[in-house]
Amino acid sequence: MKGVLLVNLGSPDSPTPKDVKPYLDEFLMDERVIDVPNWLRNIIVRGIILRTRPKKSAEAYKKIWWEEGSPLVVISERFTDKVKEHTKMPVALGMRYGSMTIKNGLQELKDKGVDEVLLVPLYPQYAMSSFETVVVKTMEEKEQHFPEMKITTLQAFYKNEDYLKVLSNSIAKSLEGFNYDHILFSYHGIPERHIKKSDPTKFHCKIDGSCCATNSVAHNTCYRHQCYETTKRVTALLGIPEDKISVSFQSRLPNDPWLKPYTDFEFERFPKEGKKNLAVITPAFVADCLETLEEIAMEGKEQFTEAGGVEYKHIPCLNTDENWVAVMADWVNNWEKDGSLPS
Ligand SMILES: C=CC1=C(C)c2cc3[nH]c(cc4nc(cc5[nH]c(cc1n2)c(C)c5CCC(=O)O)C(CCC(=O)O)=C4C)c(C)c3C=C
Numbered sequence: 001m002k003g004v005l006l007v008n009l010g011s012p013d014s015p016t017p018k019d020v021k022p023y024l025d026e027f028l029m030d031e032r033v034i035d036v037p038n039w040l041r042n043i044i045v046r047g048i049i050l051r052t053r054p055k056k057s058a059e060a061y062k063k064i065w066w067e068e069g070s071p072l073v074v075i076s077e078r079f080t081d082k083v084k085e086h087t088k089m090p091v092a093l094g095m096r097y098g099s100m101t102i103k104n105g106l107q108e109l110k111d112k113g114v115d116e117v118l119l120v121p122l123y124p125q126y127a128m129s130s131f132e133t134v135v136v137k138t139m140e141e142k143e144q145h146f147p148e149m150k151i152t153t154l155q156a157f158y159k160n161e162d163y164l165k166v167l168s169n170s171i172a173k174s175l176e177g178f179n180y181d182h183i184l185f186s187y188h189g190i191p192e193r194h195i196k197k198s199d200p201t202k203f204h205c206k207i208d209g210s211c212c213a214t215n216s217v218a219h220n221t222c223y224r225h226q227c228y229e230t231t232k233r234v235t236a237l238l239g240i241p242e243d244k245i246s247v248s249f250q251s252r253l254p255n256d257p258w259l260k261p262y263t264d265f266e267f268e269r270f271p272k273e274g275k276k277n278l279a280v281i282t283p284a285f286v287a288d289c290l291e292t293l294e295e296i297a298m299e300g301k302e303q304f305t306e307a308g309g310v311e312y313k314h315i316p317c318l319n320t321d322e323n324w325v326a327v328m329a330d331w332v333n334n335w336e337k338d339g340s341l342p343s
């Protein structure tokens, strides 16, 4: 029998340093997130970052935490429940980090008689620190615990027309009545090094956009390219002039060069350029989370208004938008019917 495993990033069990620490430990000890030799990762993560970050992160989590739990987890659960209503197949949810594991998700499906799984990493764009680590972890769990299972992966859907349409419609709805000077597409950042590492040709990506117009297999695994492509296509669907939009990258750690421009620098720059009414869209995330609700909706607003900005609007992620649920249901039902996958 066929079944579906939806996977997102995951959250700590509670917004306390005690629970945030093991979550960050699992997350940052992932070799696809902090991609240095194991001994050095140990020093950086356990010797440096985990000494101070759990307390700081827990405070941030406290500001956005819901009665039911972490917004990312609660929204993902609600989304999963809604997809279930549209399909006859078993659907389970797993998280790459934290206690709602991928292994438990696969077990839930196995218990319902599933032996053929469609794995859906809930990331529109490919990055080795998001999409790839989900696929690798799922295959490791399969080899170790569910060797009889067949797993097919739904690829990053950044240029899928149905996804782009629901995203654009939901943005258009949120923008109604908001008189913006500028729209910022803020994506989660990654170290520039990861772009080079993920380039199978080893020479295509220049990290300045000059490479994006030349067709290449590198685009299939280039996070930066896919972020700009999502932006270009959404902007076209919304009919917004190109000089009214720009792209930036948020949530960097204080090491290495990360993708630029940095979102927080843009919040300080825009008001000085007369862009005083700003809408911010976060299309690297399908569900609102710490990075959108705290860093963008709260911190971002403060940075922008302190720099002289006037009106500020964070556009919510797709979350449980019924059209988004319908698109996901179509994708999984088509796969169940004839094995086809969205392009
Ligand atoms: C869009 C997908 C994501 C990519 C790519 C990504 C890369 C990446 N992240 C970190 C470090 C942290 N990220 C944190 C939170 C976080 N990251 C994503 C998504 C991507 N990360 C989400 C959805 C969240 C929110 C989780 C939630 O519970 O709401 C955190 C934890 C919070 C904090 O302490 O800031 C860290 C740390 C790195 C290093 C990285 C690429 C190398």
Ligand SMILES: [Fe+2]
Pocket: 188, 251
């Ligand atoms: Fe992250």
